[in-house]
Amino acid sequence: MVTLGTRAMGLFLLGLIRLLTGAQARWHGCPPKAEQRIYFANHQSHADLVLIWAALPSELRSITRPIAAKDYWTASRFKRWITTGVFNAVYVERERKGDEDPLQPLIDALESGDSLIIFPEGTRGFDEEPQAFKSGLYNLALRFPDVVLVPAWIHNVQRVIPKGEVIPVPVLCSVTFGAPMHLEASEPRAEFLTRARQAVVELRDA
Amino acid sequence: MTSFLRGLTANQQVSLLFVLLFGFLTLATATLLVLSMRERIADAATPATRGLRLKDYQGLLRTSWLMALVFWLGWAAGGGVATALFAMVSFFTLREFISLSPTRRGDHRSLLLAFFVVLPLQYLLVWTERFDLFTVFIPVYVFLAIPTVGALGNDPQHFLARNAKLQWGIMVCVYGMSHVPALLLLNFPLQGGKSAFLVFFLVMVVQTAMLVQHIVSQYRGMAVAPAISASFNWYGWSAGVLAGGLLGAALAGITPFKPLPAMAMALVASASGSFGHLVMKAIKRDRGVTHWGSAGSSITGASGLLDRVDALCFAAPVFFHSVRWNFNV
Numbered sequence: 354m355v356t357l358g359t360r361a362m363g364l365f366l367l368g369l370i371r372l373l374t375g376a377q378a379r380w381h382g383c384p385p386k387a388e389q390r391i392y393f394a395n396h397q398s399h400a401d402l403v404l405i406w407a408a409l410p411s412e413l414r415s416i417t418r419p420i421a422a423k424d425y426w427t428a429s430r431f432k433r434w435i436t437t438g439v440f441n442a443v444y445v446e447r448e449r450k451g452d453e454d455p456l457q458p459l460i461d462a463l464e465s466g467d468s469l470i471i472f473p474e475g476t477r478g479f480d481e482e483p484q485a486f487k488s489g490l491y492n493l494a495l496r497f498p499d500v501v502l503v504p505a506w507i508h509n510v511q512r513v514i515p516k517g518e519v520i521p522v523p524v525l526c527s528v529t530f531g532a533p534m535h536l537e538a539s540e541p542r543a544e545f546l547t548r549a550r551q552a553v554v555e556l557r558d559a
Numbered sequence: 560m561t562s563f564l565r566g567l568t569a570n571q572q573v574s575l576l577f578v579l580l581f582g583f584l585t586l587a588t589a590t591l592l593v594l595s596m597r598e599r600i601a602d603a604a605t606p607a608t609r610g611l612r613l614k615d616y617q618g619l620l621r622t623s624w625l626m627a628l629v630f631w632l633g634w635a636a637g638g639g640v641a642t643a644l645f646a647m648v649s650f651f652t653l654r655e656f657i658s659l660s661p662t663r664r665g666d667h668r669s670l671l672l673a674f675f676v677v678l679p680l681q682y683l684l685v686w687t688e689r690f691d692l693f694t695v696f697i698p699v700y701v702f703l704a705i706p707t708v709g710a711l712g713n714d715p716q717h718f719l720a721r722n723a724k725l726q727w728g729i730m731v732c733v734y735g736m737s738h739v740p741a742l743l744l745l746n747f748p749l750q751g752g753k754s755a756f757l758v759f760f761l762v763m764v765v766q767t768a769m770l771v772q773h774i775v776s777q778y779r780g781m782a783v784a785p786a787i788s789a790s791f792n793w794y795g796w797s798a799g800v801l802a803g804g805l806l807g808a809a810l811a812g813i814t815p816f817k818p819l820p821a822m823a824m825a826l827v828a829s830a831s832g833s834f835g836h837l838v839m840k841a842i843k844r845d846r847g848v849t850h851w852g853s854a855g856s857s858i859t860g861a862s863g864l865l866d867r868v869d870a871l872c873f874a875a876p877v878f879f880h881s882v883r884w885n886f887n888v
Contacts, residue, residue, distance in 0.1 A: 375654075422745060493859070498701040509658065515664040515667055516664075520671055522657075522667060522671055522674060523650070523653075523654040523657070523674055524654065524657055524658050525654060525655065525658035525852070558790050
């Protein structure tokens with residue numbers, strides 16, 4: 354739902370993020386291309402979502418939907434408005450509730466042709482190294498073999514706004530996009546997830 | 560010729576200067592364009608080093624264009640706008656500096672203080688011409704405030720190193736840079752309007768000195784500190800400072816100084832700018848990078864803003880102080 358308000362907010366946020374972080378995109382392994390993709394990245398801060406959104410070129414931004422943790426991003430009316438109106442986010446439950454498949458909203462989005470930005474660690478990590486990837490990425494790759502999987506490393510965001518702080522500090526951030534990868538035929542789940550995590554980690558020093 | 564120049568008002572003189580400057584830059588750009596086209600045609604025959612050198616000059620020229628535009632804008636729009644422009648330059652350079660100095664979570668409040676309190680206050684002091692406070696605000700008050708906030712962050716690990724880095728960043732990017740617009744506001748009792756030229760004078764002299772040093776040191780001299788800078792040598796340094804000094808003497812007419820003092824001021828500015836550039840190079844080596852700015856942007860050939868203005872950050876406070884000291888303004 355794009356209204357004048359959300360569009361103005363989008364422009365304002367984009368300007369603010371560029372002023373504070375530069376939000377530079379580094380396309381190392383693939384060009385920015387309008388094909389259906391799943392970008393998967395390391396997760397250190399709630400601002401990750403905002404940064405990777407800002408780093409994408411505007412043509413891709415409109416067809417790419419970030420995943421947002423439902424409990425955090427719908428906690429206030431403002432957050433809900435921003436994630437729905439500006440980021441066009443897909444909400445996921447971090448805790449499994451009942452029988453419902455937590456991946457269902459992602460599957461719906463992919464089926465309607467959108468690209469996704471996901472953080473396969475599930476929760477934010479506080480160590481230098483990302484945590485082990487959860488199996489959601491594997492399940493999506495299995496179900497949508499034609500969607501291109503692009504690893505990404507987000508640099509520095511945790512320095513912009515550490516947990517518990519409200520005001521962001523200006524620090525240059527960038528997102529490095531790596532070479533697309535695919536789920537090999539009959540590749541075991543654990544092996545694929547380790548490989549995917551490795552692809553993300555390798556971008557750190559690229 | 561000189562009588563014609565003297566007959567013009569201060570404003571007309573500045574306009575003329577800018578016309579000359581932009582004319583020169585256009586000419587240089589056109590020359591480089593032709594050169595780079597010839598380069599492309601004779602690609603196989605020319606050694607790769609020449610291409611690199613050409614790229615070097617293009618970078619320098621881009622900076623010169625940027626600076627000339629900034630100064631023209633600053634002059635055309637008046638002191639307030641110029642001050643705001645330099646405040647923005649400070650902001651971007653401090654951002655680059657902080658990005659490459661690892662900070663910890665406990666530094667968050669100190670960083671907020673630096674960016675959103677110290678920086679605007681320093682430029683506010685410039686704008687309101689409180690020179691007594693402006694020269695001591697950062698070395699005296701902020702020097703205490705930053706580590707105090709840091710200590711309250713309750714993280715002793717690398718405390719001295721972290722705070723020293725932040726202090727340095729503020730000193731170079733905010734304190735040093737803020738002395739450039741401060742020159743605009745110096746009040747020379749007998750020379751109405753001429754302090755507007757001082758910024759131009761300083762930048763021209765320092766930029767020329769850096770350019771001459773850069774070119775001469777490629778052809779002659781032995782690197783003094785090869786681990787820090789492969790190009791810095793005394794031969795190039797002397798040539799650069801001398802060129803800056805001579806240009807200063809030549810520009811004396813647009814400053815409130817007589818030729819000899821103008822040359823002395825220009826020598827001081829060139830020397831300190833050149834040393835400042837070397838110091839910043841040492842910091843970059845320490846951090847293991849070749850330039851400030853986003854990681855990996857070297858691939859596109861662009862470098863950080865701080866790389867371009869570091870000489871000015873060191874030259875400006877020295878120049879500002881020696882001008883005030885020698886002329887009691």
